[in-house]
Amino acid sequence: MKRISMFMAVLLSLALSACGGAGGPSTTIDVTMTDFQFQPSQFTVPAGQQISFTSSNNGAVVHNFVIMKLGTSAGPMFDEEDVPNVYWEVELVPGASVETSFTAPGEPGEYEVVCRTEGHIASGMIGKLTVVPAED
Ligand SMILES: [Cu+2]
Numbered sequence: 684m685k686r687i688s689m690f691m692a693v694l695l696s697l698a699l700s701a702c703g704g705a706g707g708p709s710t711t712i713d714v715t716m717t718d719f720q721f722q723p724s725q726f727t728v729p730a731g732q733q734i735s736f737t738s739s740n741n742g743a744v745v746h747n748f749v750i751m752k753l754g755t756s757a758g759p760m761f762d763e764e765d766v767p768n769v770y771w772e773v774e775l776v777p778g779a780s781v782e783t784s785f786t787a788p789g790e791p792g793e794y795e796v797v798c799r800t801e802g803h804i805a806s807g808m809i810g811k812l813t814v815v816p817a818e819d
Pocket of ligand 1: 798800
């Protein structure tokens with residue numbers, strides 16, 4: 684029984700990542716933070732649109748979802764000089780959940796997503812926000 688539910692969980696996560704990945708743009712981001720990953724870690728949103736952001740921190744330490752400005756990167760470690768390059772961010776203490784929103788950048792392109800807690804980029808907390816032209 685245990686083995687079967689494990690198998691179902693794997694299938695489900697595969698199905699979820701298939702939906703969240705290379706599909707069309709979405710005005711919703713739902714991301715789970717763990718020690719030390721964003722799940723999922725790739726997001727595609729339409730430029731300039733209001734994005735509903737839902738997240739929970741299932742880890743044991745503080746995590747952040749930080750969108751860097753276009754053309755900037757926090758590099759292997761987020762430090763003081765990266766602060767002016769932050770486009771938008773939210774911080775979650777362990778066990779916390781948040782429902783908020785932000786306006787997607789107006790310029791299409793690939794934006795780096797990181798967790799700014801010390802050492803977390805190196806541990807794998809990095810993702811990508813792809814902004815595509817809005818169609819209306
Ligand atoms: Cu983190």
